[in-house]
Amino acid sequence: MSEDSNRTPAIEADRLCLTFDSNDGPVHALKDVDLTIEKGDFVSFIGPSGCGKTTLLRVIADLEQPTGGAISVNGKTPEEARLAGAYGYVFQAPALLAWRTIERNIGLPLEIMGISRAEQAERVKHTLDLVGLDGFGRKFPWQLSGGMQQRASIARALAFDAELLLMDEPFGALDEIVRDHLNEQLLQLWKKTGKTICFVTHSIPEAVYLSTRIVVMSPRPGRVTDIIESDLPAERPLDIRESKRFLEIAQRVRNGLREGHSYD
Amino acid sequence: MLLSCPPAWWRRNNAVTGMVNRITPVAVVVAAIMIIWYGFTVHLNAPWQIDRYEKAGTEWQMRDLVRDTMAQERPVLPAPHQIVAEIWKTTVKKKVTSKRSLIYHGSVTLSSTLLGFVMGTILGIGLAVSIVENRAMDKSLMPWIITSQTIPILAIAPMIIVVLNAVGLSGLVPKAMISTYLSFFPVVVGMVKGLRSPDPMLMDLMRTYRSSRLQTFWKLRLPASVPFLFASMKVAIAISLVGAIVGELPTGAVAGLGARLLAGSYYGQTIQIWSALISAACMAAILVGVVGVISHLTLRRMGLRA
Numbered sequence: 314m315s316e317d318s319n320r321t322p323a324i325e326a327d328r329l330c331l332t333f334d335s336n337d338g339p340v341h342a343l344k345d346v347d348l349t350i351e352k353g354d355f356v357s358f359i360g361p362s363g364c365g366k367t368t369l370l371r372v373i374a375d376l377e378q379p380t381g382g383a384i385s386v387n388g389k390t391p392e393e394a395r396l397a398g399a400y401g402y403v404f405q406a407p408a409l410l411a412w413r414t415i416e417r418n419i420g421l422p423l424e425i426m427g428i429s430r431a432e433q434a435e436r437v438k439h440t441l442d443l444v445g446l447d448g449f450g451r452k453f454p455w456q457l458s459g460g461m462q463q464r465a466s467i468a469r470a471l472a473f474d475a476e477l478l479l480m481d482e483p484f485g486a487l488d489e490i491v492r493d494h495l496n497e498q499l500l501q502l503w504k505k506t507g508k509t510i511c512f513v514t515h516s517i518p519e520a521v522y523l524s525t526r527i528v529v530m531s532p533r534p535g536r537v538t539d540i541i542e543s544d545l546p547a548e549r550p551l552d553i554r555e556s557k558r559f560l561e562i563a564q565r566v567r568n569g570l571r572e573g574h575s576y577d
Numbered sequence: 578m579l580l581s582c583p584p585a586w587w588r589r590n591n592a593v594t595g596m597v598n599r600i601t602p603v604a605v606v607v608a609a610i611m612i613i614w615y616g617f618t619v620h621l622n623a624p625w626q627i628d629r630y631e632k633a634g635t636e637w638q639m640r641d642l643v644r645d646t647m648a649q650e651r652p653v654l655p656a657p658h659q660i661v662a663e664i665w666k667t668t669v670k671k672k673v674t675s676k677r678s679l680i681y682h683g684s685v686t687l688s689s690t691l692l693g694f695v696m697g698t699i700l701g702i703g704l705a706v707s708i709v710e711n712r713a714m715d716k717s718l719m720p721w722i723i724t725s726q727t728i729p730i731l732a733i734a735p736m737i738i739v740v741l742n743a744v745g746l747s748g749l750v751p752k753a754m755i756s757t758y759l760s761f762f763p764v765v766v767g768m769v770k771g772l773r774s775p776d777p778m779l780m781d782l783m784r785t786y787r788s789s790r791l792q793t794f795w796k797l798r799l800p801a802s803v804p805f806l807f808a809s810m811k812v813a814i815a816i817s818l819v820g821a822i823v824g825e826l827p828t829g830a831v832a833g834l835g836a837r838l839l840a841g842s843y844y845g846q847t848i849q850i851w852s853a854l855i856s857a858a859c860m861a862a863i864l865v866g867v868v869g870v871i872s873h874l875t876l877r878r879m880g881l882r883a
Binding site for chain 2: 374375376395396398400402404405406408410411412413421422424425426
């Protein structure tokens with residue numbers, strides 16, 4: 314990678330707006346969002362439902378078209394970035410194809426992108442190891458627990474080695490014990506791979522635990538109310554969540570969310 | 578050794594109990610139908626029988642009446658055992674090549690059923706694909722497809738036979754076309770639903786992989802539609818048989834179960850009509866069963882819990 318591309322921010326939004334037309338008049342899903350995400354950051358988007366955090370992620374992924382402002386992904390338009398395979402997307406649900414084994418599910422993007430069979434097999438094996446699912450490749454999705462299915466879907470997003478990982482409440486449907494475990498694993502994965510991760514959540518502890526930066530959003534219109542830099546150490550055992558610094562940051566996020574609500 | 582086996586014994590015992598549990602309700606229903614059927618046999622055939630007794634001046638008792646109403650040659654309603662005897666006589670006792678063999682007639686109907694079913698399934702899949710992939714087709718085709726099924730098949734079947742005869746097509750193909758006409762419909766409806774069944778999330782997922790329309794079709798839409806296709810095919814094969822029988826009626830009743838029905842009604846051979854009817858019903862049950870087994874095996878092979 315050249316020096317120049319290293320200095321390009323992963324994502325840059327400038328007064329980004331997105332308005333949906335509905336029967337009750339226009340809905341401002343995003344209004345004047347300014348945001349810069351550097352390469353290698355772990356950024357969480359947090360806010361109540363309707364604050365536009367998922368919409369913002371979908372705009373980055375070129376799954377929604379903004380109605381105003383500008384956004385760039387790796388210095389390109391979202392569409393160019395998508396066509397270049399710049400990001401892997403993890404949905405709220407595992408979204409695995411029921412008729413494919415875990416291996417073949419992870420190989421799906423590689424097949425579509427026309428990667429050779431030998432390389433497909435190698436990458437599938439590598440990513441299975443990365444998410445701790447080695448030995449489960451031949452299983453069908455329904456034979457795995459919910460947490461394992463979500464790990465498989467993360468492996469699928471990692472399979473084609475995109476620099477950017479977009480995650481839309483990936484652990485929202487899982488119970489707390491599984492969630493803690495996956496949070497730990499995700500942090501390790503992020504350290505190992507050095508990817509840029511955008512992570513949508515509505516859990517304050519999850520956001521504080523994982524992120525280097527926390528983007529607090531509020532609804533009607535969807536906008537960014539606060540951006541918090543976390544100075545927690547890179548090494549984060551689960552019990553860091555009881556530390557004073559952690560609770561301070563969590564308090565600031567909570568205040569940010571509360572301020573957003575007082576607009577109503 | 579034996580002592581270590583109770584689970585196996587227990588399982589086998591359970592399997593037997595399971596069988597009994599499954600068969601009992603069916604047996605009860607069949608027994609009830611039989612009792613009602615025999616009752617009606619006596620009731621419906623009695624007037625003619627009494628008439629005969631009176632003409633011949635014979636003394637008769639209730640048991641004579643019961644016996645004789647179940648042994649008429651052209652009863653209003655034949656008794657079940659008469660139908661079974663007729664089926665036995667025209668399947669096992671007759672040579673397959675004979676014009677009076679039910680196996681011969683059944684195979685004629687079966688061949689046009691299968692041809693019509695295959696054509697109907699292919700046509701149905703083709704139409705469904707074009708409807709799902711093309712908005713204009715969706716708007717223009719669907720109303721016609723629905724309209725096609727509102728026309729009574731009995732009205733349109735002779736037309737199809739006559740028109741196809743005029744262009745030189747006769748025999749198997751026109752009959753199969755009537756089966757096709759009926760059977761493509763459930764396939765179109767089921768297949769459109771199946772091809773549209775993938776969750777919007779999966780469609781988004783394919784978009785993030787910059788998947789082409791063709792790739793999305795082969796890797797997502799088509800496999801997702803397979804369970805829907807089989808469900809439709811079960812309906813389609815049963816109505817294909819109906820179509821084949823209806824198609825045999827206007828051809829002058831040469832061969833096929835439909836021909837047996839028609840010939841039977843010309844000559845008042847009610848036993849023959851009923852035996853053809855029962856054979857057709859059995860054939861339909863077997864065909865639906867075969868599609869069901871193929872469906873089960875395919876879905877299991879695909880890793881779907883069927």
